[in-house]
Amino acid sequence: MQLDTKKLMTIHHASSAFHVDRSTLYRRIESGTLSGYEVNNKVYVNAEELVDWKEKLQRTRREGLWGWVSELWKEGMPDSDIARKIGRSRERVRQIRNELGKPPNPRRARLPKGTYIS
Numbered sequence: 001m002q003l004d005t006k007k008l009m010t011i012h013h014a015s016s017a018f019h020v021d022r023s024t025l026y027r028r029i030e031s032g033t034l035s036g037y038e039v040n041n042k043v044y045v046n047a048e049e050l051v052d053w054k055e056k057l058q059r060t061r062r063e064g065l066w067g068w069v070s071e072l073w074k075e076g077m078p079d080s081d082i083a084r085k086i087g088r089s090r091e092r093v094r095q096i097r098n099e100l101g102k103p104p105n106p107r108r109a110r111l112p113k114g115t116y117i118s
Contacts, residue, residue, distance in 0.1 A: 008037065008044040018054050028053070069096045078105050 015022045025045065029036035034053060037044045065086065072082045079097065083090045097104065111117075 007047050009047050009050070011036075011043045011045065014045050014047070014050055018050060020054065066096055066100065069093060070100055070102070073097060073100075073102050073105060076105050078107050081108070 009017065011022050011025050014020070015025060025034065026036075026043075028034040029043070029045070034045055035049060065088075068086055069082055072085060077085070079090050079093045083093045086093070094104075
């Protein structure tokens with residue numbers, strides 16, 4: 001099988017171009033998710049295959065994040081609590097919630113000023 005070297009990228013260049021950690025690329029090659037080729041002591045990946053994999057990875061991450069926001073919203077959590085739980089900003093949670101077409105949940109009840117819990 002003849003390889004088209006115009007479509008190959010080194011791991012270093014691929015990680016920079018696609019904003020993916022090099023160790024992630026190596027793990028994907030070892031697991032067989034990505035095809036890797038060793039030429040002259042350098043590991044190369046097929047750029048077209050990497051684009052397809054990256055799109056699938058982003059879609060999976062997005063669906064997971066949107067599902068997580070939706071589930072926490074159904075539990076009645078306000079945006080600030082959801083943001084804290086998933087490690088995103090309140091603004092990002094608000095954007096996702098709006099794209100899902102969900103209204104904001106009411107804020108948590110706060111203790112009156114000057115109240116101390118012992």
